[in-house]
Amino acid sequence: MPEVEIYTTAWCPYCVxxxxxxxxxxVDFREIDAPSGSPAxxxxxxxxxxxxxxxxxxxxxxxxxGYDDLSALDRAGELDRLLGLGPAAA
Numbered sequence: 001m002p003e004v005e006i007y008t009t010a011w012c013p014y015c016v017x018x019x020x021x022x023x024x025x026x027v028d029f030r031e032i033d034a035p036s037g038s039p040a041x042x043x044x045x046x047x048x049x050x051x052x053x054x055x056x057x058x059x060x061x062x063x064x065x066g067y068d069d070l071s072a073l074d075r076a077g078e079l080d081r082l083l084g085l086g087p088a089a090a
Contacts, residue, residue: 001084004029007044007056009036014067015055021070027083059083 004022006029008015022029034040034054044056048063057064059082064070073079080086 001028002060002082004083005032005058006030007032007034007040007054009034009054012054014053018055018057018067018070021067021074025080025083025085027085 004027006015006018006022008019008031010033019029019031032040032044034044034056041054044054045052047058047061048056048065051063051065053066055066055070057066057070064073064082070079073082
């Protein structure tokens with residue numbers, strides 16, 4: 001299974017939604033606390049190509065964006081493929 005990383009902050013409803021979606025798919029992920037102004041947030045901004053919001057989701061180092069992007073990939077059936085899940089991964 002690919003490595004999944006998610007940069008989050010406390011009290012962020014989109015972060016909660018993104019983690020809920022990943023958990024519902026049975027995906028293990030590494031959560032990185034990235035409050036505003038922290039080195040982790042700066043790393044997320046750099047890795048994501050300048051995106052300043054959280055969550056920022058990465059699969060095998062590839063930036064996918066935030067919850068809206070993750071949800072759109074899921075609706076399109078692409079998220080399962082990227083995660084190596086189900087028949088779409090074959």
